[in-house]
Amino acid sequence: MIEVQDLTRRYGDTVVVDGVSLSLPERAFVSVIGANGAGKSTFLSMVSRLLPMSAGRAVVAGLDVAATPGDVLARRLGILRQEHGVTARVTIRDLVAFGRYPHSGGRLTAADRAHVADALAFLDLEPLADRFLDEVSGGQRQRACIAMVLAQDTDCILLDEPLNNLDMRHAAAMMGLLRRAVDERGRTVVAVLHDINFASCYSDQIVAMRDGKVVAIGPPDRIVTSEILREVYGIDVEVVLIKGYRTAFFYR
Template sequence: MIETEDLTRRYGDTVVVDGVSLSLPERAFVSVIGANGAGKSSFLSMVSRLLPMSAGRAFVDGLDVSATPGDVLARRLGILRQEHGVTARVTIRDLVAFGRYPHSKGRLTAADRAHIADALAFLDLEPLADRFLDEVSGGQRQRAYIAMVLAQDTDCILLDEPLNNLDMRHAASMMGLLRRAVDERGRTIVAVLHDINFASCYSDRIVAMRDGKVVAMGPPEEIVTPQVMRAVYGIDVEVVTVKGYRTVFFYR
C-alpha cells in the first residue's frame, strides 16, 4: 500500500511536486500520466527513497519511507528508473540477479536462482540470458531491466516509463505481463505511461499530474475524457469507446 501526505519537492524556489496526498489501491495497476516536467519521476523517486523529499511524508505498507532503512524498503518496493545507467559488460542473467541483492546480499541461494529463472521466463528472456547488455536491442534491454525489478519480488513495483524502446507488439505484451503480475501474483504496479491508450486499456486507476499536482485520479472512464486531456496536456482530442475502452484520437 502506497500513501503520501502533502509530498513536496522543491529545487530552490521552484516547486516540482506540490503537496501530493494520495492513497493508491493495492493489488492494482495504477498509471501515472502527465506532460514532460509534470513531476511524475520526482514523485516516484521520493516514494522509493531515491530522492529526498522537501516536505510531507510517504508510506509503503505503513512504513515511513524517510525513516526506513534502504534494504528494508527494497524488500517491499522495487523501482525501474527512467534512466537506468547500467551499461557495463553484464549479462542479462547477471543484471536480473542484481534484483535479488536486497535478499541475497550477493550470495545467491537456490531460492534466489529460482526467482531469477522465473523472471527471465516471465519476460521471455531465456534465449538471451547469457548475452551482454550491449549485445541486445534497446527493447530487449528494457525487458531485462523489468525482469530485474520483478526478480526483486516486492509487493509494490514502480516503473518509470516501462514502455520505452518497445515496439507496439512488445509494448502490448509488456502491458499484458504487468497486468498478469497484478492479477495472478497480487502485485501493486505504479507505472508512468505516455501512451494514454495503453493506460486506458490496462489500468485500474489513472493518476493525472500537471505542474507538480494531481489534477485528477480515477478509473480510465473518468480520466480518459476530452476535458481531462485538455486539463493535463492542453490539447484537444477526441475520445471514442472501442470494445469498451476509452481511446484517444488526435487529428492534425
C-alpha cells in the first residue's frame, strides 16, 4: 500500500529525513513514533505530496507520489496535518464536506452528503454539526478535522498526531475508531503518536524514527522494549506486560 525507497529531505546541508526505505502493509494500523524533531511530520508530508522530496521515491496504492496529480492522489490518500490551523468561520458540517472536494469538485451529490453524514456519525459529531469551528473546543475541532479526512473516503489515511487536544476518553475512542476503520472498512491508517501505550495497544506495526532515520519497525511486541525506547527517546523507560499489552512507564 505504501512503499518508500531512500526517501530524503534536506534543508541546505541539514538532512531531516535520511534515506528512509520501508513497505507498509494494506489494511493495517501503523504508528509512527519518535522524539520531537525526528522527522515524522516531514516523512508524512512527503508521502502525501505536501512537501517535495529531495531524493527517493514514494508509491501509494500503486501511484508514484511525485508523478501523480494532487487531485488523483487525494482520492486514494487523505492526510491530517499536525498544524492544520483550521479555525475558519465554517460549520463542522461544512468542514467535513470539504473532505469530499476531491470527489465532488465542490458540488455535493447525494452520495457525497451520505459520506459527510457517515463521518459525522462515526465521530459522534451530529449534535455539533451546525456549530462554527470557533464555537467548539479544541478537542471537538480536532475530531471535526479527522471527520473531514474520513469523509474523503480514501484507502489510505495519514494522521499527524490525531490525539492532539483529546482527553483520555476521546483519545481512547479515537484509537478504537481508527482501529475499526482498518478492521471494518479495510483502510490503512498511519498515525504519528506520542503516546507509546496507545501505539502499543492498537497498532499492527510501529515505525520508530530517530534523527531522520527509521531505527526499528515491527509489531508492538518487538518495538515497545526498554532498549528500543532508550534508543528512540534517550531515556530509561520500564516496560511491563499488562493484560497482554506491552506498557511503558517512566519513573521520576
